[in-house]
Amino acid sequence: AGGGGGDGAGISTTMGSSENRSAEIRKDTVNNRWVIFSPARARRPSDFKSKSKSNPNPNPNQSECPFCIGHEHECAPEIFRFPSDSTSNWKLRVIQNLYPALSRDIQPSSLPQNPTPTPTLSGFGFHDVVIESPLHSLHLSDLNPVHVGDVLLAYKKRIEQLRSHDSIKYVQVFKNHGASAGASMTHSHSQMMGLPFVPPAVSARLDSMKENFDQTGKCSLCEIQSNNFLIDQSTHFISIAPFAATFPFEIWIIPLCHSSHFHEIDGEKAADLGGLLKLMLRKMYLQLNNPPFNFMIHTSPIQSTPSQLPYAHWYLQIVPQLTGVGGFEIGTGCYINPVFPEDAAKVLREVCIT
Amino acid sequence: AGGGGGDGAGISTTMGSSENRSAEIRKDTVNNRWVIFSPARARRPSDFKSKSKSNPNPNPNQSECPFCIGHEHECAPEIFRFPSDSTSNWKLRVIQNLYPALSRDIQPSSLPQNPTPTPTLSGFGFHDVVIESPLHSLHLSDLNPVHVGDVLLAYKKRIEQLRSHDSIKYVQVFKNHGASAGASMTHSHSQMMGLPFVPPAVSARLDSMKENFDQTGKCSLCEIQSNNFLIDQSTHFISIAPFAATFPFEIWIIPLCHSSHFHEIDGEKAADLGGLLKLMLRKMYLQLNNPPFNFMIHTSPIQSTPSQLPYAHWYLQIVPQLTGVGGFEIGTGCYINPVFPEDAAKVLREVCIT
Ligand SMILES: Nc1ncnc2c1ncn2[C@@H]1O[C@H](COP(=O)(O)OP(=O)(O)O[C@H]2O[C@H](CO)[C@@H](O)[C@H](O)[C@H]2O)[C@@H](O)[C@H]1O
Ligand SMILES: Nc1ncnc2c1ncn2[C@@H]1O[C@H](COP(=O)(O)OP(=O)(O)O[C@H]2O[C@H](CO)[C@@H](O)[C@H](O)[C@H]2O)[C@@H](O)[C@H]1O
Numbered sequence: 001a002g003g004g005g006g007d008g009a010g011i012s013t014t015m016g017s018s019e020n021r022s023a024e025i026r027k028d029t030v031n032n033r034w035v036i037f038s039p040a041r042a043r044r045p046s047d048f049k050s051k052s053k054s055n056p057n058p059n060p061n062q063s064e065c066p067f068c069i070g071h072e073h074e075c076a077p078e079i080f081r082f083p084s085d086s087t088s089n090w091k092l093r094v095i096q097n098l099y100p101a102l103s104r105d106i107q108p109s110s111l112p113q114n115p116t117p118t119p120t121l122s123g124f125g126f127h128d129v130v131i132e133s134p135l136h137s138l139h140l141s142d143l144n145p146v147h148v149g150d151v152l153l154a155y156k157k158r159i160e161q162l163r164s165h166d167s168i169k170y171v172q173v174f175k176n177h178g179a180s181a182g183a184s185m186t187h188s189h190s191q192m193m194g195l196p197f198v199p200p201a202v203s204a205r206l207d208s209m210k211e212n213f214d215q216t217g218k219c220s221l222c223e224i225q226s227n228n229f230l231i232d233q234s235t236h237f238i239s240i241a242p243f244a245a246t247f248p249f250e251i252w253i254i255p256l257c258h259s260s261h262f263h264e265i266d267g268e269k270a271a272d273l274g275g276l277l278k279l280m281l282r283k284m285y286l287q288l289n290n291p292p293f294n295f296m297i298h299t300s301p302i303q304s305t306p307s308q309l310p311y312a313h314w315y316l317q318i319v320p321q322l323t324g325v326g327g328f329e330i331g332t333g334c335y336i337n338p339v340f341p342e343d344a345a346k347v348l349r350e351v352c353i354t
Numbered sequence: 355a356g357g358g359g360g361d362g363a364g365i366s367t368t369m370g371s372s373e374n375r376s377a378e379i380r381k382d383t384v385n386n387r388w389v390i391f392s393p394a395r396a397r398r399p400s401d402f403k404s405k406s407k408s409n410p411n412p413n414p415n416q417s418e419c420p421f422c423i424g425h426e427h428e429c430a431p432e433i434f435r436f437p438s439d440s441t442s443n444w445k446l447r448v449i450q451n452l453y454p455a456l457s458r459d460i461q462p463s464s465l466p467q468n469p470t471p472t473p474t475l476s477g478f479g480f481h482d483v484v485i486e487s488p489l490h491s492l493h494l495s496d497l498n499p500v501h502v503g504d505v506l507l508a509y510k511k512r513i514e515q516l517r518s519h520d521s522i523k524y525v526q527v528f529k530n531h532g533a534s535a536g537a538s539m540t541h542s543h544s545q546m547m548g549l550p551f552v553p554p555a556v557s558a559r560l561d562s563m564k565e566n567f568d569q570t571g572k573c574s575l576c577e578i579q580s581n582n583f584l585i586d587q588s589t590h591f592i593s594i595a596p597f598a599a600t601f602p603f604e605i606w607i608i609p610l611c612h613s614s615h616f617h618e619i620d621g622e623k624a625a626d627l628g629g630l631l632k633l634m635l636r637k638m639y640l641q642l643n644n645p646p647f648n649f650m651i652h653t654s655p656i657q658s659t660p661s662q663l664p665y666a667h668w669y670l671q672i673v674p675q676l677t678g679v680g681g682f683e684i685g686t687g688c689y690i691n692p693v694f695p696e697d698a699a700k701v702l703r704e705v706c707i708t
Contacts, residue, residue: 023457023477025551029469034551036455038477044453046538047419065401099398101390101682101690103377115383115569117579118597123377123392174681182680184400193682197379197388200558201687215469225471243472296685319684326536327528328455328547330673331650333555336455 021340028244030220031201032208034334035244042338067187069134079128079158082150091147093131094154094192100127101193108167108196126162126194130154131187139177139188141281149274152265155192155297159263162194163302170195170202170301173262178292181321190295198301205298206312213311221313222258228342231283231349234276236269241341241348248339249288249348251280251318260312262299277316283351284320291320375694382598384574385555386562388688389598396692421541423488433482433512436504445501447485448508448546454481455547462521462550480516480548484508485541493531493542495635503628506619509546509651513617516548517656524549524556524655527616532646535675544649552655559652560666567665575667576612582696585637585703588630590623595695595702602693603642603702605634605672614666616653631670637705638674645674 023038066074069090076096083091096104102125109122132140132151140148159171175190176183212220224240231239231251239253253276255269265273277295284291299314329335377392420428423444430450437445450458456479463476486494486505494502513525529544530537566574578594585593585605593607607630609623619627631649638645653668683689 199686294681332553
């Protein structure tokens with residue numbers, strides 16, 4: 001996502017020193033993906049004028065926003081709210097998506113066993129929206145750590161509800177912030193999709209982590225070498241710039257203790273993660289000038305038994321959208337990152353939050 | 355790529371009728387990828403103002419463009435030009451990329467055999483630019499079919515040169531047009547990268563086509579059912595909207611006779627393909643209002659022996675950038691397409707080119 005043309009605000013100015021390092025190709029062993037690191041790319045010129053900022057033209061008129069408190073009747077049906085017994089003073093709401101990509105009202109279907117050139121499933125699935133705050137003006141990073149933790153607990157609760165549907169194999173939690181990160185709504189929200197299949201990136205990740213476990217006897221994320229890649233640490237989590245980050249300034253927040261499923265998180269860990277997530281978003285906001293961003297929770301298929309997979313370790317990935325992608329990435333599935341993650345980690349480690 | 359917010363110019367207005375069809379999940383058997391088709395998504399509102407067009411602020415000052423004729427000295431070194439003996443009247447030039455993602459001047463390296471958490475290759479590889487026309491004002495779709503064919507023959511010639519390097523495993527040919535398709539330069543050009551590894555999307559495609567061949571005894575693209583998906587046909591090629599198109603209005607141009615490597619193309623076929631490619635770009639320009647777009651050539655690893663793989667069939671993929679992507683796609687590798695390809699094919703089939 002994101003417009004093209006040179007490599008967005010913040011990168012070249014932030015990263016003066018390492019632009020003369022030579023290119024390197026690194027493998028992300030968690031996702032089995034190659035990434036090309038090329039600091040020289042950050043210098044290339046653009047003859048398109050500079051691209052849009054995070055929120056170029058946000059809707060100034062809160063009175064038209066269906067996610068705002070008092071506009072509940074303009075939304076698709078509510079699933080639950082926190083606090084659950086609140087009336088006009090809710091903190092967050094989980095609602096159905098009014099324009100869902102998948103539909104909860106049609107029958108799940110299974111694939112024909114024989115090969116066919118046109119394999120098709122019905123569009124059964126769940127697509128929900130998490131309204132993270134009652135007020136239009138508050139972003140996730142403005143909320144206090146416990147409130148951010150409550151957003152995470154809402155994901156947990158909804159995943160546990162979706163697990164009761166045998167046909168749902170995976171739940172993808174994600175957030176889009178800013179137009180070039182794909183957002184169509186400015187009011188702070190995230191989304192959850194319950195899918196009738198395990199998506200390809202998830203299978204690839206689990207296969208890769210399993211292969212690593214079979215070779216080394218260890219979970220790749222339990223063993224992760226933070227060192228130069230460390231950004232911050234809380235009681236139960238670390239945040240790092242991963243060794244083979246796909247995107248510039250990409251951040252992973254990883255639980256310190258092995259856990260294969262995000263929904264195993266408890267209240268205390270959720271508040272702790274809430275604090276670290278807030279800190280990362282604040283640092284990005286300050287250092288990268290309020291960039292558009294996405295975050296995604298990478299967990300395990302929800303029906304997996306035993307519930308603890310020894311090789312699978314969930315994490316939360318945050319991606320500021322600073323550069324666009326082009327035909328190379330669409331064609332190869334391989335990304336070009338102009339910023340070495342050890343440099344990104346240093347910058348983010350040293351941001352001063354007052 | 356592309357800004358977010360609703361689903362870009364052209365989609366909802368073009369596709370009135372099928373918006374009430376229910377969602378479907380289809381598998382692309384060539385690439386082993388699931389795609390969610392959800393016409394309802396095209397209707398969702400956006401509170402960001404409408405996004406930028408293809409060339410929002412192109413450089414109006416041609417005298418500053420290094421790709422223009424007369425500015426050859428502002429470019430990285432030339433590799434060859436057509437006609438090869440031309441001086442000031444060249445038709446196209448293949449040059450080195452001045453800000454290459456990979457470098458031809460460093461030693462190739464190979465991976466350590468033992469598992470390591472930080473696998474790294476040196477950034478050896480080739481990154482070239484194909485300047486498609488001497489004049490700033492001409493886009494690829496403005497050139498005559500033989501000139502477009504010459505651009506394709508330049509790709510072929512350069513691939514054949516790169517094949518002589520044992521360390522180069524795959525050559526990705528791609529084009530970015532327009533800022534939200536990633537382009538940083540407006541002058542009509544494409545790019546070629548010679549890679550020291552076979553990229554993940556290529557391995558996945560070849561594995562999937564091989565599996566299909568092993569099961570059915572047939573090449574999936576030789577057997578492709580065009581019917582409702584057909585857009586146009588030339589002597590040696592067909593253009594279709596693929597059954598499980600990842601993107602709205604995505605087009606594949608496929609050689610009618612089995613061929614595993616793009617660089618097997620000859621002069622006659624190149625001119626024929628040039629005509630069909632030009633036609634597809636013209637149709638997109640007219641019907642989708644000059645959208646930003648990418649195209650990619652999907653071929654086989656260049657060192658593969660025997661040279662004809664019975665299951666691998668090259669094709670050219672054209673992707674207009676009408677919608678952005680968000681966290682769902684980054685997280686899952688699975689895309690949501692609001693336009694059924696049979697509807698896109700009908701629209702593109704019926705565009706009248708005068
Ligand atoms: N009144 C209402 N009640 C309930 N729900 C309402 C509503 N009004 C709007 N909505 C829903 O709210 C959601 C807001 O989501 P985002 O802003 O994160 O991005 P969106 O899903 O539009 O698309 C981005 O994310 C998806 C998934 O990554 C990408 O496919 C896409 O290209 C990108 O633009 C939309 O899905 C919309 O359907
Ligand atoms: N004087 C000169 N001589 C020679 N070469 C020159 C030059 N001036 C500029 N160049 C090169 O010309 C190329 C123009 O390429 P494009 O406009 O297609 O997109 P770019 O490669 O910048 O990035 C897009 O494509 C890549 C690959 O898909 C994505 O990684 C990226 O995010 C996206 O913006 C650039 O690569 C640039 O380095």
